[in-house]
Amino acid sequence: MMELVEQMIHSIAVALNGSPTVMLGDAAVDFTPPWQRMTMFGAIEHYSGKQLRGKNEEELRRAAKELHIDLDPKIGPGKIIDEIFSVMVQPQLIRPTFIMDYPVELSPLAKKHRTEEGLVERFEGFVNGQEICNAFSELNDPIDQRARFEEQMKLRERGDDEAQRLDDDFLRALEYGMPPTAGLGIGIDRLVMLLTQQDHIRDVIFFPQMRPEK
Numbered sequence: 001m002m003e004l005v006e007q008m009i010h011s012i013a014v015a016l017n018g019s020p021t022v023m024l025g026d027a028a029v030d031f032t033p034p035w036q037r038m039t040m041f042g043a044i045e046h047y048s049g050k051q052l053r054g055k056n057e058e059e060l061r062r063a064a065k066e067l068h069i070d071l072d073p074k075i076g077p078g079k080i081i082d083e084i085f086s087v088m089v090q091p092q093l094i095r096p097t098f099i100m101d102y103p104v105e106l107s108p109l110a111k112k113h114r115t116e117e118g119l120v121e122r123f124e125g126f127v128n129g130q131e132i133c134n135a136f137s138e139l140n141d142p143i144d145q146r147a148r149f150e151e152q153m154k155l156r157e158r159g160d161d162e163a164q165r166l167d168d169d170f171l172r173a174l175e176y177g178m179p180p181t182a183g184l185g186i187g188i189d190r191l192v193m194l195l196t197q198q199d200h201i202r203d204v205i206f207f208p209q210m211r212p213e214k
Helices: 002-017 040-048 057-066 077-088 142-158 168-176 188-195
Strands: 021-024 027-030 036-039 097-103 119-127 130-137 182-186
Touching: 002 021, 002 097, 002 119, 002 130, 002 182, 002 188, 021 188, 036 040, 040 077, 040 097, 057 077, 077 097, 130 188, 142 168
Parallel strands: 036 097
Antiparallel strands: 021 027, 097 119, 119 130, 130 182
16 A cells, blocks of 8 residues: 555656656655655654653653653553654654554554554655655454553543544444455645645645635
């Protein structure tokens, strides 16, 4: 699926601009495959010097404090890792890059990694410091999914409003059966903004009510 994304966006860039290279601010960004690939924990260690895999919540909070990152006391380990990534890594991802192998706490609907304990099979694509796509193998094990939802509900009880709610209807559907499935979402407006070299997403969206009145 990563190959699908990079080949598709490369083709769009060439069709729009006659070249796979697009100027994004002062940076000449080349969309030619293959794109850079990094694991989430590997990228964090590369850009921050912090090795976070296997750390408990207290250790993660200590690492964030050492990096001068303020954290909401209500969030759990997954969100702490994501916050460190957002501050220390994402702004550095100017060239097209896939970030892979997210922690299970951060991806409650994704299937566990087939070889790496504690991770899920998920990737996101980043260009010019912005996320342009998100994809993962869909979790189709109802027992595992219920346990994930229950952990998410504990986070909601702590005050994390973005944590997933327990969805009994979805769990019942999984119990009947779900084939192996993968999902991919691409931010079309953001992609158009990048490839047409627009500074604001408002300039490319189709919905007139989101544009300033003139």
